[in-house]
Amino acid sequence: MSDKLTLSASERINTLLDDASFVEIGSGVTARSTDFNLNKTETPGDGVVTGYGVINGKLVYVYSQDASVLGGSVGEMHAKKISALYTLAMKVGAPVIGLIDCAGLRLSEATDALEAFGHLFKKSTLASGLVPQITAVFGNCGGGAGILASLSDFTFMTKSAKLFVNSPNALAENYEEKCDTSSAEYVSASSPLVDGVYDDDATLLSDIRNLVSLLPSNNEEEALTSCTDNLNRTIPNLGTMADDGRAVVQNIADDNLFVETKKEFGKDVVIGLIRLNGATVGVVANQVSGGADRLSTAGATKASAFVSFCDSFGIPVLTLTNVKGFAATIEEEKTIAREAGKLTMAFADATVPKVNVVTGSALGSAYIVMNSKALGADIVFAWPDAEVGAMDPVAAAKIIASEEIASSADKVQAEKDAAARLRADQTSASAAARRGLVDDIIEPDATRKRVIAAFEMLATKNEDRPIKKHIAF
Numbered sequence: 001m002s003d004k005l006t007l008s009a010s011e012r013i014n015t016l017l018d019d020a021s022f023v024e025i026g027s028g029v030t031a032r033s034t035d036f037n038l039n040k041t042e043t044p045g046d047g048v049v050t051g052y053g054v055i056n057g058k059l060v061y062v063y064s065q066d067a068s069v070l071g072g073s074v075g076e077m078h079a080k081k082i083s084a085l086y087t088l089a090m091k092v093g094a095p096v097i098g099l100i101d102c103a104g105l106r107l108s109e110a111t112d113a114l115e116a117f118g119h120l121f122k123k124s125t126l127a128s129g130l131v132p133q134i135t136a137v138f139g140n141c142g143g144g145a146g147i148l149a150s151l152s153d154f155t156f157m158t159k160s161a162k163l164f165v166n167s168p169n170a171l172a173e174n175y176e177e178k179c180d181t182s183s184a185e186y187v188s189a190s191s192p193l194v195d196g197v198y199d200d201d202a203t204l205l206s207d208i209r210n211l212v213s214l215l216p217s218n219n220e221e222e223a224l225t226s227c228t229d230n231l232n233r234t235i236p237n238l239g240t241m242a243d244d245g246r247a248v249v250q251n252i253a254d255d256n257l258f259v260e261t262k263k264e265f266g267k268d269v270v271i272g273l274i275r276l277n278g279a280t281v282g283v284v285a286n287q288v289s290g291g292a293d294r295l296s297t298a299g300a301t302k303a304s305a306f307v308s309f310c311d312s313f314g315i316p317v318l319t320l321t322n323v324k325g326f327a328a329t330i331e332e333e334k335t336i337a338r339e340a341g342k343l344t345m346a347f348a349d350a351t352v353p354k355v356n357v358v359t360g361s362a363l364g365s366a367y368i369v370m371n372s373k374a375l376g377a378d379i380v381f382a383w384p385d386a387e388v389g390a391m392d393p394v395a396a397a398k399i400i401a402s403e404e405i406a407s408s409a410d411k412v413q414a415e416k417d418a419a420a421r422l423r424a425d426q427t428s429a430s431a432a433a434r435r436g437l438v439d440d441i442i443e444p445d446a447t448r449k450r451v452i453a454a455f456e457m458l459a460t461k462n463e464d465r466p467i468k469k470h471i472a473f
Contacts, residue, residue, distance in 0.1 A: 006160075007201045009049050009066040012099045012138065016062065016205045017053035024051040025088075026081045031070075031109070046077040050085045052094075055212045061089040064099035067139055071103030074145065078106070079116035086123035093218035095132040097208065100149065101139035117144045124151040129312040132215045136204055137161040142182070149193065153309055154211065154261060156196045156204050157184040163193070188264040192302045195261035211259055214273045214280045219313050223280035229254040231277055232449045239383060239444030242360040243293075245285030245320050246270045252448040254278065261306070266298030267291040268327070271306045273315075277452045279459075282310035285320035286370070288360070295366045296327040300339040304346040311350035316455055319371040322360030344369045348376055351465060353458035355451055358382040358429070358438065363389055373437050378461065379454045381447075382429040382438045389427030 007015060013022050031046050047069035052061045063082045082098070089096045106113045121144075127133060128151065135141075135152040141163045149155045149163060157163060164182035169175050180186060188194035198204035216223040241247045250258045253274035260272035268291035271284050284303045286295070310317050326336050347354070347369065356377045362370070367388065371377045382388065432438040442450050 006138070006158075008068075009064040009099070009101065012136075012201060012205060013049060013051070013053070013062055013064050015202055016097065016099070016208060017055060017060070018057070021053035022051055022062070023053065024049060026050050026084065029077050029081055031075050032077050032112075046075055046081065047071075047073060048078050048081055050081045052085075052088070055209050058212060058217060059092065059094040060097055060212060061085050061094055062097045062099065065101045067101040067103070070106060073103040073106040074113060074117055075106040075109045076112040076116040079113065079120045083116070083120050083123045086120075086127055089131050090123075090127055093131060093220065095134060095212060095215065095217060096127060097212075098133075098135045098148070098152070100135060100137045100141045100145060102141055102145045104140070104143045104145060121147065121151065124148060128153075129219060131218045132212075132313065134208060134211065136208060137163050137184075138201055138204075142167065154195045155193055156198065156208065157188070157194055158198050158201060158204055159184050163187050188262075190265070192262060192265050192298070192305065194265070196263065207259070210257075211273070214259055214275065216280070216313050216315070221314075223313075223315060225275065225278045227254055227275070227278035231452055234445040235448060236445055238447060239385075242322055242383065242385075242444075243288035244290075245287045245322065245359070248320055248359060248447070249274060249283050249285055252276070252451065258283075262302045266296060266300075266302045268294065268296050269299030269303050271302055276318075276448075276455060279455065280315055281455065282306060282315045282317045283320070284317065284371070286322040286360075288322055292327065293322070293324045293361065294327040295323050295325070295336075295340065295369070297332055297335040297339045300336070300343045300369070304339065304342040307343070307346040307350055311346070311352050314352055316353040316355070316458070317347075317350060317371065318451060318455075319354075319356045319377075321356055321358045321362045321367060321370045323366045323370060324361045324363045325366050326364075340365070340369050344375065347371045349465075350376070351461075351463040353455055353461050354378050355454045355458070356380045357442075357447060357451065358386040358388060358432075359444075360385075361387045363387065363427075378458055380438050381440055381442045381450060381454075382432060383444050383447075384429055384441055386429045386432075387423070387427045388429065388432035388437060 029046050048063055048065050050063045063085055086096060105117060133152040135149045135155045137157040138161055141149055143165060146163055146165045161184050162182040168181045184197045188197050196207060214223060235251050238248060238251055250256050254276060258272055258274050262271060268287055270287045274281055274283055307317055354371055354377045356371045368374055373380050429438060429441050433441055
């Protein structure tokens with residue numbers, strides 16, 4: 001593996017794939033347009049290397065844009081080469097990985113290039129939900145290329161890369177030095193588009209290899225491998241990590257491998273992929289530590305898209321719930337209902353095995369949208385100290401027992417007593433279990449083996465739904 005920060009188009013492919021496995025397709029293609037005297041310009045491969053190879057023995061299709069040829073711009077034949085790669089990938093059922101370093105649409109080819117770009121968009125949408133699509137941005141990814149990246153299931157960037165539809169200097173009252181809206185740092189923190197940002201090309205490509213190893217090749221294949229970790233492994237002190245969903249996820253995963261995505265966006269929610277007993281599982285966890293105990297618009301946005309992805313590719317979903325409500329600000333109020341609705345639909349529509357572990361608070365409507373029994377969770381566990389209820393028992397006591405508290409000589413103690421009764425009767429884990437909202441109360445250190453057992457039981461789940469079309473949010 002090269003130790004250079006920046007690699008060439010071919011070096012990126014060779015670093016990504018298993019040694020000597022790449023087979024190029026369309027190497028003889030060149031630009032077709034003769035406008036602007038382009039017939040006098042050498043365009044080997046028309047600025048993109050396309051072909052196939054393997055990652056840990058798994059077939060993948062790869063295209064890598066070559067910035068040394070007309071800036072890697074997308075011309076007619078350039079786009080047609082990538083479209084042809086998509087056609088093969090859909091026929092065979094294998095992932096498509098795009099390595100982007102692109103100056104944008106090749107203006108000298110005008111509508112010919114634009115039309116070919118449109119056909120490429122169509123191919124990507126046809127492949128969506130059929131084969132995984134991964135995009136990595138190493139240089140510029142602007143205009144239509146930015147849209148192509150958004151159509152992928154996963155998008156990664158190096159720190160020096162740029163991703164935009166309109167450049168920072170084209171935005172009203174803005175310029176790049178004021179706010180670089182195309183930078184990896186800005187895009188990853190401000191939008192749900194970017195799944196990870198890396199210091200160099202090789203590290204990014206290494207993480208794509210890890211991701212591909214966890215994914216099925218297509219929507220009809222299971223993501224399974226042998227497990228070398230102890231299935232009955234207990235995890236001491238896991239109960240102290242209730243507020244750190246990321247730590248809980250990593251501790252219960254096979255060999256502690258957790259491929260997290262969109263870490264910088266919506267920090268109140270953690271999403272990513274793990275293995276449990278060798279089977280790939282998608283995880284959505286509330287993240288109180290370093291995030292928030294309330295579900296935000298950003299957190300709901302990235303969670304809903306991830307659940308839908310998992311459902312499309314038959315990947316079971318585990319949720320770790322610890323949420324006290326929705327984020328309450330003026331800005332959040334503009335968007336939270338819509339995004340919480342998307343998350344509700346994603347969980348309710350998903351027919352893959354779904355397991356929920358309530359590790360802390362599960363209060364109000366925010367709990368309902370986090371893969372609750374009501375939305376179709378197949379199994380719901382709770383840790384002994386978990387709370388499941390309509391609202392915080394202390395706040396509820398002030399409302400329900402207001403007269404009792406007001407007439408008491410010791411109002412502080414009366415409020416504590418009322419809250420304790422409400423907690424025992426309505427919001428404790430045992431109260432939820434009595435109502436059938438929780439299937440079992442489990443010790444935190446047994447979480448790994450109990451969740452594995454649940455997914456093993458659900459392995460043959462088959463849930464039919466009415467054939468329908470509905471309005472996308």
